[in-house]
Amino acid sequence: DTAVSQTPKYLVTQMGNDKSIKCEQNLGHDTMYWYKQDSKKFLKIMFSYNNKELIINETVPNRFSPKSPDKAHLNLHINSLELGDSAVYFCASSQGEGTGELFFGEGSRLTVL
Amino acid sequence: GNSVTQMEGPVTLSEEAFLTINCTYTATGYPSLFWYVQYPGEGLQLLLKATKADDKGSNKGFEATYRKETTSFHLEKGSVQVSDSAVYFCALNLLQGAQKLVFGQGTRLTINP
Numbered sequence: 001d002t003a004v005s006q007t008p009k010y011l012v013t014q015m016g017n018d019k020s021i022k023c024e025q026n027l028g029h030d031t032m033y034w035y036k037q038d039s040k041k042f043l044k045i046m047f048s049y050n051n052k053e054l055i056i057n058e059t060v061p062n063r064f065s066p067k068s069p070d071k072a073h074l075n076l077h078i079n080s081l082e083l084g085d086s087a088v089y090f091c092a093s094s095q096g097e098g099t100g101e102l103f104f105g106e107g108s109r110l111t112v113l
Numbered sequence: 114g115n116s117v118t119q120m121e122g123p124v125t126l127s128e129e130a131f132l133t134i135n136c137t138y139t140a141t142g143y144p145s146l147f148w149y150v151q152y153p154g155e156g157l158q159l160l161l162k163a164t165k166a167d168d169k170g171s172n173k174g175f176e177a178t179y180r181k182e183t184t185s186f187h188l189e190k191g192s193v194q195v196s197d198s199a200v201y202f203c204a205l206n207l208l209q210g211a212q213k214l215v216f217g218q219g220t221r222l223t224i225n226p
Contacts, residue, residue: 004156041221042216042219043157043216044216045213045214056213092157100145100147100162101159101162102157102159102214105156106154106156107156
C-alpha cells in the first residue's frame with residue numbers, strides 16, 4: 001500500500017484553467033503539507049495542515065487554495081493557472097513533534113501551456 | 114532568515130569513489146538537520162538526520178556530522194554505487210509540531226559504472 005498517494009501524476013493544461021491535485025495518506029499522521037519543486041529542483045513549502053487546520057501558509061498567491069476534508073486528505077486547487085505554476089507538486093505528511101521526518105508522495109507534474 | 118546552501122551540482126563519480134556533498138546552514142535558532150534523497154521519478158525520502166551538535170547521522174553507508182562551530186552538515190560515503198545516483202537535499206527544521214523543513218537547492222549525483 002502506498003503511504004502517501006497523489007493524483008494525478010501528470011497534468012497538462014492551458015493557461016487560465018482551474019485544476020485540482022488530490023493527496024491521501026494512510027499513515028495515520030496528523031499533519032500534511034504541499035511543497036512545490038521548480039525546474040531547478042528547488043523545493044519550497046506552500047501549505048501545512050494539522051488535523052484539518054491550516055498552520056503554515058507561505059505567501060502563496062490566493063489562486064492556490066488547499067482543502068483538508070479530514071486529516072488523511074489534503075487537496076490543492078489552483079485557479080486561473082499561469083505559466084509559472086508549472087512545477088512538480090509534492091504532498092507530504094508527518095506525525096508528532098520534532099522528528100523532522102516527512103513522508104512524501106511521488107509528486108504531481110503540472111505543465112501549463 | 115533560515116537557509117541551507119549545498120554544493121553546486123551536478124556531481125559525477127565513478128563507482129567505489131569517495132563522496133562528499135557539502136551543506137552549510139543559517140538559522141536563528143537551534144535546528145535539527147537532515148539529508149533527504151530523491152531517486153528518479155520518486156518523492157523524497159529521509160536518508161539521515163541529526164538533532165544536536167556533534168551528533169552523527171548514518172544510513173546505507175552515508176554519514177553526516179552536525180558541526181555547530183562551522184554550521185555544516187556535510188554528507189559523506191566511502192564507496193558509492195551506481196544505485197546511489199539521485200538528487201540529495203540538505204534541510205533544516207526549527208519548528209515544533211509543524212515540520213517546516215527548509216531545503217537546500219539539491220545536488221544531483223550520478224555514479225558511473
